[in-house]
Amino acid sequence: MTDTTLPTPDARCDTIKVGIVSISDRASSGTYEDKGLPALRDWLGHALYNPIDYVERLIPDEQATISQTLIALVDAGCNLVLTTGGTGPAKRDVTPEATLAVAHKEMPGFGEQMRQVSLKFVPTAILSRQVAVIRDECLIINLPGQPKSIQETLGGLKDADGKQVVDGVFAAVPYCIDLIGGPYMETRDAFCKGWRPKTALKSKRI
Numbered sequence: 096m097t098d099t100t101l102p103t104p105d106a107r108c109d110t111i112k113v114g115i116v117s118i119s120d121r122a123s124s125g126t127y128e129d130k131g132l133p134a135l136r137d138w139l140g141h142a143l144y145n146p147i148d149y150v151e152r153l154i155p156d157e158q159a160t161i162s163q164t165l166i167a168l169v170d171a172g173c174n175l176v177l178t179t180g181g182t183g184p185a186k187r188d189v190t191p192e193a194t195l196a197v198a199h200k201e202m203p204g205f206g207e208q209m210r211q212v213s214l215k216f217v218p219t220a221i222l223s224r225q226v227a228v229i230r231d232e233c234l235i236i237n238l239p240g241q242p243k244s245i246q247e248t249l250g251g252l253k254d255a256d257g258k259q260v261v262d263g264v265f266a267a268v269p270y271c272i273d274l275i276g277g278p279y280m281e282t283r284d285a286f287c288k289g290w291r292p293k294t295a296l297k298s299k300r301i
């Protein structure tokens with residue numbers, strides 16, 4: 096799937112500013128083509144009715160660079176930042192440390208849920224140390240580096256009939272963004288159904 100197949104955003108929805116960060120020594124040096132940023136744009140473009148204003152970065156696995164990048168994206172007004180890569184146990188994998196270093200609050204449920212979901216796909220899911228944090232009015236979530244893990248962790252697992260078997264973590268993102276004072280996110284439920292308590296529902300598309 097490429098960006099050209101994306102559904103049209105609904106202009107009645109709030110525009111959301113989203114930071115996407117691909118963290119890879121080899122992709123950032125041109126050894127291989129980066130597939131992280133296109134996969135993130137593709138997934139979010141299918142999941143949300145909201146127009147999305149992206150701020151994109153492709154950077155190496157350097158802890159200081161990662162932390163500085165996250166701070167800059169939050170300061171630029173992003174309410175959601177998704178990183179991909181550098182969550183494993185290898186020496187150069189430092190994304191969780193760099194993310195925790197800029198945290199105002201930790202959100203451990205996201206990491207726990209992503210590892211649970213990922214175990215349905217790969218036995219090595221346990222090797223990802225991915226975390227999620229709040230900084231100011233922004234939710235920052237780490238995803239593993241394998242481009243296919245973006246869909247797996249955000250969207251979860253569906254059966255052959257398209258019925259959701261295990262929720263991905265994105266279902267919890269819209270309400271989390273509400274609670275930290277961000278824009279109202281509306282999901283395309285056939286692709287990924289966001290969850291809010293009834294008292295928090297206020298569709299902008301009606």
Ligand SMILES: Nc1ncnc2c1ncn2[C@@H]1O[C@H](COP(=O)(O)OP(=O)(O)OP(=O)(O)O)[C@@H](O)[C@H]1O
Binds near residue numbers: 182240
């Ligand atoms: N940004 C990316 N674009 C394309 N493929 C990627 C990307 N990041 C990771 N991969 C693929 O997923 C595999 C595992 O990712 P991982 O983050 O562990 O890479 P790595 O071994 O740390 O190396 P690097 O940081 O140089 O990508 C890689 O070997 C590569 O095949």
Ligand SMILES: Nc1nc2c(c(=O)[nH]1)N[C@H]1C(S)=C(S)[C@@H](COP(=O)(O)O)O[C@H]1N2
Binds near residue numbers: 224
């Ligand atoms: N959903 C999902 N989770 C996954 C994977 C995957 O392919 N899909 N790869 C695992 C592997 S092999 C590793 S080493 C860790 C860390 O990956 P990273 O260092 O690329 O972030 O994520 C794990 N989690």
